[in-house]
Amino acid sequence: MSERTTIKLETKDGIALLTLNRPEVLNSINTALIADMREAVAEVAADDEARVLVITGAGRGFCAGADLAAQGKRSEGMSVGQGVAHGMEIGFNPMMRELHELKKPIICAVNGTTAGGGVGLALVADIVIAAKSASFIQVFGPKLGLIPDLGTTWTLPRLIGRARALALTLTGDKLSAETAAEWGMIWKCVDDEKLMEEVMTLAGKLAKGPTGAFAEIRKAIDVSGHNTFAAQLDYERITQGQMGDHPNFVEGVTAFLQKREPKFKP
Structure with missing residues (x-):
């Protein structure tokens, strides 16, 4: 097993706690983080002692989506768009499929800013609990001229309906955690200082389940x-x-x- 530099994984009492650990860039996703995530998820899948997976972020944000500073690296002869699609094919999409196919419950503890693909990463969880200071922002269309990815176009309309999903993705307006809970996009919103206590209590309950x-x-x-x-x-x-x-x-x-x-x- 390689040394992981972009995430932390600790397993105790049936709970695998995975922390995105690039706080200096709001835990944005680069190729190293994808590799570390995929390795960690495979480890959790194979570990009978791990009964539930909890995902959260280090620092003041959960995940700012793809690391744009790391974009643009592509094979010779590829256009920018081809490079983006290739990166999704070999990295982002396999990571998301493996999370969605994990045969163990996933809880996401959203502890701050969640933007772009970070929203898709959060919503792949079975249960999402967010701190009151957290927010969700769809930056793809209005800021980048792209469509939402990491499964967001699948999860978002199913959770909040077509009208709200379109409005959020077309405007890029910030959605507060409290409103996200009211709309049914996430399970609940809690006081910041109670976030991990609430999440770990729930994880402990699920860890005892079938x-x-x-x-x-x-x-x-x-x-x-x-x-x-x-x-x-x-x-x-x-x-x-x-x-x-x-x-x-x-x-x-x-x-x-x-x-x-x-x-x-x-």
Whole structure:
């Protein structure tokens, strides 16, 4: 395992805490951070002791998106646009797919400025909790002449609807954490000093839960947008039939009947 310089990863009591660690540039994403993130996510995926992943940022911001100072490095013969697309193909997009496909719950603790691709990184989490001082800014269109990326065009309209998603991405207006919570874009907004306490309490709760079932819940919610009601009922039936054979279901029923807390396996 290589030495990571752009993130920190600590695992304790079933919680893997991943901290973006480029505070001098608001944790903007460069190729080194992508490599470190992908390595860390693979490590969490393979670690049975890690039951939930928490992502946050060091310093005064969560993530300012792509490191524009590092852009423009491309292979000979590539246009600027081809270089951007290539960077997404080999780095940004695989990182996001691996996060979305992680079969463990992800909580994002947004601790400050979140801009551009940083919004997409935050919203890939299953649960997002933000400090009151945090904000979300879509800079792609009005500042850069680009479309939102890192999955933002997928997650944002599903969370807040087409009208609000378009207004945010066309204007680049700053969205406060409190409004984001009111709109349903994030789970909740808390006082700054309580952010990590709130997040780690929730992470501790999820770490004791049936990790595999949580991954299936995420998948069921995601596929529902493409299914008819009848098709979703069939999906639920098939999935329940498969999960009903897992020891965690037996443990859950037994614990309920015995009026105790269940002890789930990963």
